[in-house]
Amino acid sequence: MAHFVENMAYVGKVPWHGLGNQLSENQPIEIWRKQAGLDWAIKESPVRYINEGCDRIGELLSFDKHKVLYRSDNLAPLSVVSDRYNVVQPEQILEFYRDLTEISGFQLETAGVLKGGRKIWALARTGQHGVIAGNDRTNAYVLLATACDGTLATTAQFTAVRVVCNNTLAVALDGRSEAIKVSHRSVFDSDAIKKRLGINISAWDDFMYRLKALSARRVNTSEAEQFVKNLFAPDTHVSTRESSRTSPGPTSSREPNARAIKRVLSLFEGKGRGSTLSSSQNTAYGLINAVTEFVDHEKRARSTDNRLDSAWFGLGADLKDKALDHAVKLIA
Numbered sequence: 001m002a003h004f005v006e007n008m009a010y011v012g013k014v015p016w017h018g019l020g021n022q023l024s025e026n027q028p029i030e031i032w033r034k035q036a037g038l039d040w041a042i043k044e045s046p047v048r049y050i051n052e053g054c055d056r057i058g059e060l061l062s063f064d065k066h067k068v069l070y071r072s073d074n075l076a077p078l079s080v081v082s083d084r085y086n087v088v089q090p091e092q093i094l095e096f097y098r099d100l101t102e103i104s105g106f107q108l109e110t111a112g113v114l115k116g117g118r119k120i121w122a123l124a125r126t127g128q129h130g131v132i133a134g135n136d137r138t139n140a141y142v143l144l145a146t147a148c149d150g151t152l153a154t155t156a157q158f159t160a161v162r163v164v165c166n167n168t169l170a171v172a173l174d175g176r177s178e179a180i181k182v183s184h185r186s187v188f189d190s191d192a193i194k195k196r197l198g199i200n201i202s203a204w205d206d207f208m209y210r211l212k213a214l215s216a217r218r219v220n221t222s223e224a225e226q227f228v229k230n231l232f233a234p235d236t237h238v239s240t241r242e243s244s245r246t247s248p249g250p251t252s253s254r255e256p257n258a259r260a261i262k263r264v265l266s267l268f269e270g271k272g273r274g275s276t277l278s279s280s281q282n283t284a285y286g287l288i289n290a291v292t293e294f295v296d297h298e299k300r301a302r303s304t305d306n307r308l309d310s311a312w313f314g315l316g317a318d319l320k321d322k323a324l325d326h327a328v329k330l331i332a
Contacts, residue, residue: 007038008113009036009110017307026101029095029097029101036111036112036113037112038091038093039090042070042117043071045068046066048060065082066080069081069148078117079150081148081184085185088120092188093120093122096144096194097122101124108124109123109124110123114308119151121146123143125140130208132211134279136164137164138160138161140159140160141159143155143158143312153181153182165289165297166296168292168311168320214328215278215283218282219284219287219330224268227287228268229261232260232261263298267294268290272286272290284330287327295317295319296311296316
């Protein structure tokens with residue numbers, strides 16, 4: 001089965017997606033660039049094509065106000081974009097973390113390339129963490145990602161990773177994602193992004209407070225079943241991240257995903273990793289963990305790397321966002 005991952009690297013334990021070259025801790029950015037497959041640049045060229053009809057056959061013509069993006073190392077094409085499109089280079093993704101790792105104590109844990117270079121990311125542990133009942137620990141990370149094919153704005157966001165199961169969840173407060181998105185029509189300014197993201201303890205502390213409240217909210221069997229059924233009801237699969245590039249189609253007639261509902265409930269009821277901890281067993285927090293484990297580890301995908309792409313940037317990420325939003329309503 002073909003993989004979308006061009007290359008990637010990680011430190012520590014094998015990441016939940018099970019992909020990459022292992023590095024020792026505290027490697028310099030230059031080593032990360034090579035081992036993560038980010039040691040190349042995105043080049044630009046005008047769009048040209050050959051006329052094969054009319055009286056001017058063989059004439060070289062141009063597609064005005066557009067350009068081709070391609071890789072400097074293998075010359076592989078990446079996309080055709082507007083001439084107003086501002087490229088974010090692979091090098092810039094890692095350089096974003098240089099002062100954070102060298103001065104602020106962050107630790108790069110994974111970085112890599114998806115879809116032949118059309119999507120690039122890096123993930124670093126901030127050093128912040130929180131512990132809920134039952135010694136259930138969650139660590140804080142900052143994820144930075146970009147794409148050059150129109151599928152993703154350059155995005156920086158806090159991401160929570162639950163240690164016991166490696167489940168990932170984007171940090172959101174009051175129904176609002178903490179992600180900072182920069183359109184490719186704007187110039188990427190890493191210092192401005194860090195300032196807007198507010199790399200400090202306040203957002204993380206607020207998020208952990210919310211998770212602790214969810215872990216204290218008991219749910220019975222009927223509440224759990226209704227929660228999961230609502231989550232997988234028709235229209236919940238339309239990705240806000242992908243809606244701009246997905247053809248509209250009928251969704252009102254679609255039936256809820258019975259297999260997914262059954263599996264998420266099974267994970268919640270004791271089959272999931274960490275589901276029997278006091279923080280999760282029969283709690284609203286346990287419902288979130290069942291959904292995140294399903295998305296990160298079990299949701300059907302063409303390949304493991306396709307699951308990673310969905311869990312962080314696509315339909316899986318949307319499903320996890322929706323689960324958190326629904327769970328928070330239980331403690332409102």
